[in-house]
Amino acid sequence: MLTNGLIETEPLELEDIFISLESLPEPPASRIFGNGAATISIPDNPVLQVPDGFTVNVFADNVFPESGNPRWLGVTPTGDVLVTSLFNDRILLLRDTDEDGVADFSQVFADAENGLNAPFGMVFTEDFFYVGNTDSIVRYPYNIGETEINGTGEKIADLPPFGNHFTRNLAISPDNQLFVSIGSAGNVTIEDLPRASVQVMNLDGSDQETFAFGLRNPVGLDFHPITGQLFTTVNERDDLGDDLVPDYLTGLEQDEFYGWPYVYLSPDLPDPFITQENPNFVPETQTPDFVTETQTPDVLFQAHSVPLGLQFYDGETFPEEYHNGAFVAFRGGFGRQEPTGSKIVFVPFDENGNATGVYQDFLTGFLDVSAEPETWGRPVGLQVLPDGSLLFTEQGNNRIYRIQFPENETIEGTNDNDNFQSGEGDDQLFGRRGSDRLTGNGGDDTLIGGVGRDTLNGGRGDDSVNGGPGSDRLFGKSGNDLLIGRPGNDILLGGDGNDTLEGGIGRDRLNGGAGNDQLTGGGSIDRFIFNTNDEFQTEDVGIDTITDFSQTQGDIILLDLTTFTAINSDSGTGFSIAGEFATVTDDQLAETSEAVIVYNSENGKLFYNPNGSQAGFGSGGQFATLTNIPSIEAEDFFLRS
Structure with a gap:
């Protein structure tokens, strides 16, 4: 009953x-x-x-x-x-x-x-x-x-x-x-x-x-x-x-x-x-x-x-x-x-x-x-x-x-496929086993999916979202969120706010969304995604920090062409127009480069330069920092139309 x-x-x-x-x-x-x-x-x-x-x-x-x-x-x-x-x-x-x-x-x-x-x-x-x-x-x-x-x-x-x-x-x-x-x-x-x-x-x-x-x-x-x-x-x-x-x-x-x-x-x-x-x-x-x-x-x-x-x-x-x-x-x-x-x-x-x-x-x-x-x-x-x-x-x-109209709640799931929503307080949601759907709504929530293919939605507030083992989908929504994928091929979307995304082991896709986000792919092949579903604006994209970009693991930086509209190369791996990507050793050189995507190999900064060789970045600007300062090439990018 x-x-x-x-x-x-x-x-x-x-x-x-x-x-x-x-x-x-x-x-x-x-x-x-x-x-x-x-x-x-x-x-x-x-x-x-x-x-x-x-x-x-x-x-x-x-x-x-x-x-x-x-x-x-x-x-x-x-x-x-x-x-x-x-x-x-x-x-x-x-x-x-x-x-x-x-x-x-x-x-x-x-x-x-x-x-x-x-x-x-x-x-x-x-x-x-x-x-x-x-x-x-x-x-x-x-x-x-x-x-x-x-x-x-x-x-x-x-x-x-x-x-x-x-x-x-x-x-x-x-x-x-x-x-x-x-x-x-x-x-x-x-x-x-x-x-x-x-x-x-x-x-x-x-x-x-x-x-x-x-x-x-x-x-x-x-x-x-x-x-x-x-x-x-x-x-x-x-x-x-x-x-x-x-x-x-x-x-x-x-x-x-x-x-x-x-x-x-x-x-x-x-x-x-x-x-x-x-x-x-x-x-x-x-x-x-x-x-x-x-x-x-x-x-x-x-x-x-x-x-x-x-x-x-x-x-x-x-x-x-x-x-x-x-x-x-x-x-x-x-x-x-x-x-x-x-x-x-x-x-x-x-x-x-x-x-x-x-x-x-x-x-x-x-x-x-x-x-x-x-x-x-x-x-x-x-x-x-x-x-x-x-x-x-x-x-x-x-x-x-x-x-x-809940205040602070603790909601624990079962080993079946659970569907939980909390209210406006600072809540804890535990999915346990099964393919769960957890939604935090308002407040500073903690969502832990557990084993299974989970969908976790932090909602409003500064949330901690942990997918656990399994191929999970994690959404921070608004607020300054912490998203942790753990093992499995996870999709992490930070949403608004200054978010921290950690993919864990597995082939993960990380998109910080708006705000200045920190992205850590973890083990295996990860995709660091930059896409606002609209034309590039600095306040929407923010400046994200990628902490562990690795060519040897096969990591990819994915640029969506609906956001990076000045790129004319064909969609796919690398730049079909060779001059659209360049590496420089000084931020001032990045501002006057003819390339659209410019990487400073001295400090790990990644720029969008729709202005070309004209002074300044025009409507573009810095959108990421690779803190381990790897040596990256055009083939490390994937362009998505």
């Missing part, structure tokens, strides 16, 4: 998305029925997009082998994770005993023998554990530290069961009131309360009353950390086209009405097809008076996103801009011609605890609409853990994922 692999990620730029009432289209003349994305298996090399610095890993895999479909999350007072399965009436307890971000212990916390019936929402008080069944709220005596529930509990409230919307979420307010969300049975059918509402009661189930209503399918419930106001995510009606009706997030107040089924989002937007599902309803004479008081929600989401999980971020490890804002899981529905959803979004709040009206994509990559729409992920439940990470359930492929 368990795996320790990180998911490969790409950086996602945060962009505000704002939907206003004024931007909504007119409703269609007749009902429009949309499509949904097909759920597919997880790709062989999955990639997700998150903001820079965040990582995503699999917290638990194959969570419910019998039925799949992990839905809602909770956390015990001791930090264990609870996850519900609607369709086999079970709650599973998961624990990360070694604190590596992956669950390594699991057991059944409660099941049908305890009276569970399509369980969903879960909350704790000091003495009780509460569950929202589809037809009731049940509470069980609970002592902190217990890992399973005993008995069938006490039913404290009856609820209308099943229907189209049969999940019952729970939340406890700061003043110890119990709230439960109840969806409608139909799309736009007129129904009696408590359908399509949020109910409130005492912790023993007494004094139940309607808190807010006209909410077609409220699912997520959470209280804002600053204001204590209750917020909910709502799934609006179907069949009105791609862009109607927007789903939403909104704060609730006592006795507020939100329109369903008579109107949507405003008193002035009536549902055009309400009489089709309610043939005896006469809008002109039977519309209740409270419809004129319909509230407009705080944040409108793209229609048919199916927002479910709602979690205000009250942890400590995410960047400051996420604190006290809301994360929302979009499962994705079937109401659009081009499906949407299958992602997690972030809703910013201001310092006073008010929603700003916009939302931002935070995690994407599950959904592909380029051909036949398909998705390998449907996020549902959300939960912030005590360590500040954010979990989400994914019902399509039976997983729980963990999102973190």
Whole structure:
């Protein structure tokens, strides 16, 4: 059931998305029925997009082998994770005993023998554990530290069961009131309360009353950390086209009405097809008076996103801009011609605890609409853990994922082919055996590939990248990096910064990139590569130091003709135009040489001289120093077009 692999990620730029009432289209003349994305298996090399610095890993895999479909999350007072399965009436307890971000212990916390019936929402008080069944709220005596529930509990409230919307979420307010969300049975059918509402009661189930209503399918419930106001995510009606009706997030107040089924989002937007599902309803004479008081929600989401999980971020490890804002899981529905959803979004709040009206994509990559729409992920439940990470359930492929903004991490691989990414801190990544892919991202990282053909990417920061035995690919990226190939035929690319590259034993290729780099080939035939993929500029090329150039070993200096554009010789070994390479014994002679590539045999300096015999190097200049001052010839160069 368990795996320790990180998911490969790409950086996602945060962009505000704002939907206003004024931007909504007119409703269609007749009902429009949309499509949904097909759920597919997880790709062989999955990639997700998150903001820079965040990582995503699999917290638990194959969570419910019998039925799949992990839905809602909770956390015990001791930090264990609870996850519900609607369709086999079970709650599973998961624990990360070694604190590596992956669950390594699991057991059944409660099941049908305890009276569970399509369980969903879960909350704790000091003495009780509460569950929202589809037809009731049940509470069980609970002592902190217990890992399973005993008995069938006490039913404290009856609820209308099943229907189209049969999940019952729970939340406890700061003043110890119990709230439960109840969806409608139909799309736009007129129904009696408590359908399509949020109910409130005492912790023993007494004094139940309607808190807010006209909410077609409220699912997520959470209280804002600053204001204590209750917020909910709502799934609006179907069949009105791609862009109607927007789903939403909104704060609730006592006795507020939100329109369903008579109107949507405003008193002035009536549902055009309400009489089709309610043939005896006469809008002109039977519309209740409270419809004129319909509230407009705080944040409108793209229609048919199916927002479910709602979690205000009250942890400590995410960047400051996420604190006290809301994360929302979009499962994705079937109401659009081009499906949407299958992602997690972030809703910013201001310092006073008010929603700003916009939302931002935070995690994407599950959904592909380029051909036949398909998705390998449907996020549902959300939960912030005590360590500040954010979990989400994914019902399509039976997983729980963990999102973190890591500081300093140590990540150790296995003897298999691992794919690891760290975050922004000063991290250590060990690939061990296998052909591994290690990415350091930000911070001053240490990456050690171990045995196997590894790809190591230092990312930003001053990194130490060690390929170990095997033919490895090492990328320093930005920062002043140390790249060590060790045995094997390695490719070392320093990137930006003043890097140190050591090839080790084997036929290595070393390219310092921008900056003043130190290149040591080591044993065997090495290639020292000079290429910026652009025309030569001193600030891009830098002045690299080659410490051990050896003709007897067959070392080569490779010059790319896209960078050294003044060279007219044919590509291949040596210079086909004899005068394009020359050896001098003085730097001033190098400046006036007619050759394009000039080597000072007295001090080991290597120059690019596009200016020819004119004084100075023009746009060229020194680009390398061979510190062992070997005697080099034209045949020691390879020109690449």
